Amino acid sequence: MSRMSIEERRAQIVDAAMSIAIREGVEAVTVRGVAAEAGISLGTVHYCFEDKDAMLRAMGHSVALVASDPVRMALDPTQDLYTIAHAAADGLWQGLTPRRHMRLLTFEFATAGSRNGALRPVARAHLEQTWAMTQGILDQLSEIAGITYSMDTPFLARIVAGYIDGIEIAWLVQQDDEATIRSFHALADYVLSLVVHPDGAADAAGPAEAS
Structure with a gap:
């Protein structure tokens, strides 16, 4: 499997965050929850985005x-x-x-x-x-x-x-x-x-x- 570019990884993270927000609301979105939703590490989320x-x-x-x-x-x-x-x-x-x-x-x-x-x-x-x-x-x-x-x-x-x-x-x-x-x-x-x-x-x- 080819490695994702940072732009692709950011898009993946945003999609995961959207899924959580649609199910539970914007205030339910957390970095930890997004990482779990996307199946990636917390470090990967923090690498792509400075903070929540x-x-x-x-x-x-x-x-x-x-x-x-x-x-x-x-x-x-x-x-x-x-x-x-x-x-x-x-x-x-x-x-x-x-x-x-x-x-x-x-x-x-x-x-x-x-x-x-x-x-x-x-x-x-x-x-x-x-x-x-x-x-x-x-x-x-x-x-x-x-x-x-x-x-x-x-x-x-x-x-x-x-x-x-x-x-x-x-x-x-x-x-x-x-x-x-x-x-x-x-x-x-x-x-x-x-x-x-x-x-x-x-x-x-x-x-x-x-x-």
Whole structure:
């Protein structure tokens, strides 16, 4: 068997930590438990991550990346702005159902950080990563379509990320697929309402019906 690179070993450790967090919650993740889950020594975990917080930060970053993948894939530069925005809404929905446990972990990070002072910096870092990911998608849409927004983009990213969290929490509790799809498309329309074209005109696209 070939020896793992440090990047591969870190990925293995993060996967093991994710498995524990999904079963028992983020606060149940320990270096010893992760080592046992991964079938490796404590020394190997410490070699790859300075401490537990570094491991948790890596987990948070992994969760944020996975959540944004379907939306990034929907940003087709050959399509018009309205189509891209609503394709991104579809991407949010398509990424939600198979990643239910990952989204639960996102909210676990937030609640664990609010309860546990030691985890608060990790939860804050994860939140900032989520905002950065959201801003990256908004910036990519802006670049593809050649537009800007009537609102400061970093602040808009916070608002959009907050809407997404609220929609997804509602789905996790209610399991109302139709309302969730409509909500994602309403969010796309909200973003479109803030679009400013190079000539200074606001976007006049009307709301779309969720399919």
